Amino acid sequence: MKQLQTSSNSITEGVIWRQLLIFFFPLLFGTFFQQLYTTIDAIVVGKYVSKEALSAVGGTTGVIINLFVGCFVGISTGATVTISQYYGAKKEENVSKAVHSAIMLALVGGTVIMSIGLIGAPAALRLMGTPESIMPYSLVFIRIYFGGMTANLTYNMGAGILRAIGDSRRPLYFLIASCFLNIILDILFVIIFKWGVAGAAIATVISQFFSAALVCLALMKSNDCYRLYVRKIRFHREMLNRIIHIGIPAGFQSLMYSVSNVLIQSSINQFGTDTIAAWAAYGKIDGIFWMIMGSFGISVTTFVGQNYGAGKNDRVKKGILVCLVMAVSAAICLSILLSFGGTYVYRWFTKDDQVIKKGMEILHFLVPTYCTYVSIEIFSGSLRGMGSAIIPMILSCLGVCVLRILWIFTAVPIHTNIRTVIFSYPLTWSVTSILFITYFFIYKKKHAL
DSSP states (O other): OOOOOOOOOGGGSSOHHHHHHHHHHHHHHHHHHHHHHHHHHHHHHHHHTOHHHHHIIIIIHHHHHHHHHHHHHHHHHHHHHHHHHHHHTTOHHHHHHHHHHHHHHHHHHHHHHHHHHHHHHHHHHHHTTOOTTTHHHHHHHHHHHHHTHHHHHHHHHHHHHHHHTTOOHHHHHHHHHHHHHHHHHHIIIIIISOOHHHHHHHHHHHHHHHHHHHHHHHHHTOOSTTOOOGGGOSOOHHHHHHHHHHHHHHHHHHHHHHHHHHHHHHHHHTTOHHHHHHHHHHHHHHHHHHHHHHHHHHHHHHHHHHHHHTTOHHHHHHHHHHHHHHHHHHHHHHHHHHHHHHHHHHTTTOOOHHHHHHHHHHHHHHGGGGGGTHHHHHHHHHHHHTTOOHHHHHHHIIIIIIHHHHHHHHHHHHSOSHHHHHTHHHHHHHHHHHHHHHHHHHHHHHTTO
16 A cells, blocks of 8 residues: 655644643534534423423433443544554554544444444333323334434544644534534424424434435545545454443443433432423533533544653643543533533523422532543543553543442432432532542553653
């Protein structure tokens, strides 16, 4: 194969905080527009259909969708880390093999998840105790959404490839374009055509196919070593093994998170439609925090991966510290803003005063605890960037998932109220942060970082 020349790589050079922020902000805006997909769906159906439709689009179905998509995106971090390390080390042929294996994984994974979702989603909704008033809306939305799963995963994998080589801008541009398309189609299908939740789901699927096409075209037109050739899309055994080795722990970790969230959603379902709708709307507001932390996590993973691959350990250590400080600062600022302005944000989703009241009770309880999560995201992303995936997975599964599940099964039956359910979040974040901080310093000492 004729070797293509890699471009200049600024991630391994220059001022650390500046390079992190240059990478972070396109990621943040990209995640924002990705979050805007489902948020716009929730706003439109909440305002123009009903609170039952809001509960279906933003609540129960979202948990099931995130279970599958989150698991795959976790696995795809194996491709991101692999490509970033090879790209940092200027191993061009390996970059190319990893890219084509990653796209093949997205296509196969999307087909499998689509099949499982279409067949198993109705049973999953019933197992979660979805109220009968919400069930018809949930079934329609989730079946249509799973029909576009291959496009969803292809975009996520393609965007991960671009981010691995330090390009976080083009995924942002593609998301902005597809998000505006989604807004236009939501207005057309839901407000004008009166298609209800089906219209919102169709709009989302069409927009996801559009973003997948854009990211694939960008990879196919590249002149760098990560260029995508359709005829070469296949699994390379050694690359697939490496991607799976790094990605499976992250995927399993995400799966465990989702399972615990399924149990929490099931617990919330017993409190009625108003609480379900409030929790669904809070999930969209809370998404602001998760997209900020997720962007910092991806930034530090790519930064550490490339610098670690280039043998620049000093930059690795400094980059982790700088990213941690920035993430903590962002969490504090967001907590203050949401604590004082949450009511206004809730009114974007619904006019129902009872739903807003319950939503603010949830918000005021949880947002002050955001800082307890930050260490988990930054240290797990840093460790994955250095190729350590097993221990972060174990720590997250034990500290967050297992402990959260135990809390739901032991404490909630004794004190059956919404505060007991949501206390599982700060409890598990605090415990897991302590575990990550302890392990990171052990890892740092062992590897002479």
